[in-house]
Amino acid sequence: MNQYLKRRFFEQIAVMFGREPKKPEAISERAQEIHVLKRATNKERLQAAIVAHQDRKSVHTWRNRRWAVLIAANLLFTFSFWFDIQILEGALTASRFVGFHLIDLNSALQVMLAHKHIIVNLVIGTVTVFVLWLLLGGRSFCSWVCPYHLLAELAENIHLYLVRKKLVTDQNIDRRLRSLSWIVFAILAAATGYTVFEAISPTGILSRALIYGPALALLWVLALLVFEVFFSRRAWCRYACPIGLTYGVVGIFSPVRIKYKLDSCFHEGDCRKVCLVPHVLDTVIKGRAVDTEIPIGPDCTRCGLCVDTCPTGSLTFDVKGLSKLL
Amino acid sequence: MSEPTPPAAKPPLSRERAQQARRRVLRTILLTGGVMGAALSGFLPLVYAQKKRLRPPGALDEKDFLSSCIKCGQCVQVCPVQAIKLADLVDGVGVGTPYIDAREQACDFSCDAVQCILACPTGSLVYKKPAFLGVRKGAKLAAAPILKAKEKDPEPTLNLSERIGVARLTRPEACLAIQGKGFKGQVRGASFKGRMRYMEVNRWKPIAVSEHPYDLAECDLCVRECPVKGAISIETVFAPDGSKRKSPVVHEPCVGCGVCEMICPVEPTCIVIEAREVWNT
Numbered sequence: 268m269n270q271y272l273k274r275r276f277f278e279q280i281a282v283m284f285g286r287e288p289k290k291p292e293a294i295s296e297r298a299q300e301i302h303v304l305k306r307a308t309n310k311e312r313l314q315a316a317i318v319a320h321q322d323r324k325s326v327h328t329w330r331n332r333r334w335a336v337l338i339a340a341n342l343l344f345t346f347s348f349w350f351d352i353q354i355l356e357g358a359l360t361a362s363r364f365v366g367f368h369l370i371d372l373n374s375a376l377q378v379m380l381a382h383k384h385i386i387v388n389l390v391i392g393t394v395t396v397f398v399l400w401l402l403l404g405g406r407s408f409c410s411w412v413c414p415y416h417l418l419a420e421l422a423e424n425i426h427l428y429l430v431r432k433k434l435v436t437d438q439n440i441d442r443r444l445r446s447l448s449w450i451v452f453a454i455l456a457a458a459t460g461y462t463v464f465e466a467i468s469p470t471g472i473l474s475r476a477l478i479y480g481p482a483l484a485l486l487w488v489l490a491l492l493v494f495e496v497f498f499s500r501r502a503w504c505r506y507a508c509p510i511g512l513t514y515g516v517v518g519i520f521s522p523v524r525i526k527y528k529l530d531s532c533f534h535e536g537d538c539r540k541v542c543l544v545p546h547v548l549d550t551v552i553k554g555r556a557v558d559t560e561i562p563i564g565p566d567c568t569r570c571g572l573c574v575d576t577c578p579t580g581s582l583t584f585d586v587k588g589l590s591k592l593l
Numbered sequence: 594m595s596e597p598t599p600p601a602a603k604p605p606l607s608r609e610r611a612q613q614a615r616r617r618v619l620r621t622i623l624l625t626g627g628v629m630g631a632a633l634s635g636f637l638p639l640v641y642a643q644k645k646r647l648r649p650p651g652a653l654d655e656k657d658f659l660s661s662c663i664k665c666g667q668c669v670q671v672c673p674v675q676a677i678k679l680a681d682l683v684d685g686v687g688v689g690t691p692y693i694d695a696r697e698q699a700c701d702f703s704c705d706a707v708q709c710i711l712a713c714p715t716g717s718l719v720y721k722k723p724a725f726l727g728v729r730k731g732a733k734l735a736a737a738p739i740l741k742a743k744e745k746d747p748e749p750t751l752n753l754s755e756r757i758g759v760a761r762l763t764r765p766e767a768c769l770a771i772q773g774k775g776f777k778g779q780v781r782g783a784s785f786k787g788r789m790r791y792m793e794v795n796r797w798k799p800i801a802v803s804e805h806p807y808d809l810a811e812c813d814l815c816v817r818e819c820p821v822k823g824a825i826s827i828e829t830v831f832a833p834d835g836s837k838r839k840s841p842v843v844h845e846p847c848v849g850c851g852v853c854e855m856i857c858p859v860e861p862t863c864i865v866i867e868a869r870e871v872w873n874t
Contacts, residue, residue: 444621
């Protein structure tokens with residue numbers, strides 16, 4: 268990692284906690300060259316290329332794979348209980364995969380803070396899940412497993428439709444709120460000895476509803492979705508959910524990430540339009556890339572929407588070290 | 594660099610921009626308020642921690658239980674009679690926490706080994722409390738309860754050190770045993786969904802209570818079906834008028850499983866579990 272990427276690495280952590288991305292102060296020589304070269308590129312040719320890509324059929328490869336994984340994971344919970352196949356017992360907050368403990372990191376943290384007593388099974392489950400998501404990309408939990416993410420994506424489509432019809436506008440909210448809510452819920456758990464976040468976590472509520480049957484608590488999930496449809500795009504995941512931040516921190520050192528290649532990018536910004544966390548893609552803005560190849564920061568959910576959308580293949584899934592190895 | 598560099602000093606915000614920023618702050622406060630408001634409602638069970646709800650066997654005292662339960666429902670999944678349910682928003686005992694409605698489906702220990710405790714990943718349900726948690730006076734069982742179903746096994750006891758409640762005869766005036774009446778037919782009627790393990794039918798498979806009709810000259814269902822040895826018996830007692838009569842009497846080994854409450858054929862039940870009650874001598 269060169270100095271430019273190193274600086275960006277730390278900046279992206281700050282961005283995850285809520286800082287707005289800034290224009291980079293220093294850019295590597297090679298990247299500067301490309302930026303300059305791009306200014307000299309024939310504008311018409313570039314425009315023609317963009318139009319050609321806009322006409323192509325929309326690609327949903329990664330989205331479909333992701334939805335399949337998300338639905339399969341949640342159904343595995345459900346079927347394990349319904350048909351007693353006992354592969355994945357429990358709910359997303361805590362479960363057993365063929366007998367081996369898995370415990371959601373945020374739930375585990377809440378319980379540890381509230382109960383102030385940690386039993387062995389809790390440690391085993393937490394460490395397992397920590398290692399799992401450290402390897403698989405931290406917030407990929409959000410987009411590949413969390414059932415609320417799927418509902419929110421559908422709600423997002425309705426929201427975007429209403430935006431196109433000029434019936435609603437996306438009201439953005441201060442992203443620092445998520446860090447605040449993480450701190451507040453951690454303090455509440457420790458101070459009151461009650462895991463209050465678990466009572467309102469749409470992830471937990473939905474996961475339990477899928478397994479143990481619907482409950483009135485779903486009304487809270489519905490309220491969140493209504494808020495997102497009519498008021499603020501993806502508000503819960505973007506601005507409030509402490510689970511996302513917890514997994515984001517785990518993903519800081521994750522080898523699985525999205526990689527951005529500067530030289531092929533058109534800077535037309537489609538990727539930022541589909542992204543749940545567009546602040547991680549600030550680097551695709553013209554002139555902002557600090558190097559020719561840039562790993563996207565830890566707040567990225569590795570959902571792959573940008574990979575599907577990118578007309579030039581400038582954004583791809585990447586496993587650190589693996590590409591070098593191959 | 595490709596773009597013209599912006600002026601070093603920040604220009605003052607235009608009126609529109611300032612308004613936008615102000616609105617964003619208001620929206621942020623709105624969402625904060627909404628989430629925190631919902632979270633506050635989540636605290637209700639703590640306020641109502643006195644509200645008595647039967648928790649699964651081995652549950653910590655209510656406050657500790659609420660702090661440690663991760664709301665995964667693994668206890669629900671292992672229970673062979675599905676006695677454990679998860680609380681909803683309106684139950685006021687913590688969204689997603691497990692409880693037992695004994696009248697609908699009691700814990701009959703047909704799992705033989707308190708599986709729910711084994712399944713609990715966070716130690717909300719425990720065989721034995723960790724040292725730093727106190728045991729309420731009278732909550733501790735004098736001896737490990739002997740399971741009638743396992744009485745002939747080499748290890749007849751249940752690994753349970755505290756009771757989750759105590760059975761109490763709340764409506765003696767309606768009790769069939771006290772009135773000297775018998776019982777014939779299905780307890781709780783044909784539509785009752787509750788299940789139980791009947792050793793004489795199948796040790797490993799609980800069946801519906803409605804599939805097991807009774808014909809008793811004198812009702813002793815609460816004693817007959819109690820899974821714990823010595824927890825309840827029919828005793829001859831003196832009525833206030835001095836006459837002798839028979840009555841179910843609860844004893845110290847009662848763990849509060851709730852089978853007596855479920856099996857009582859009288860509506861409403863004559864015997865109930867006082868959740869979290871301790872044994873008072």
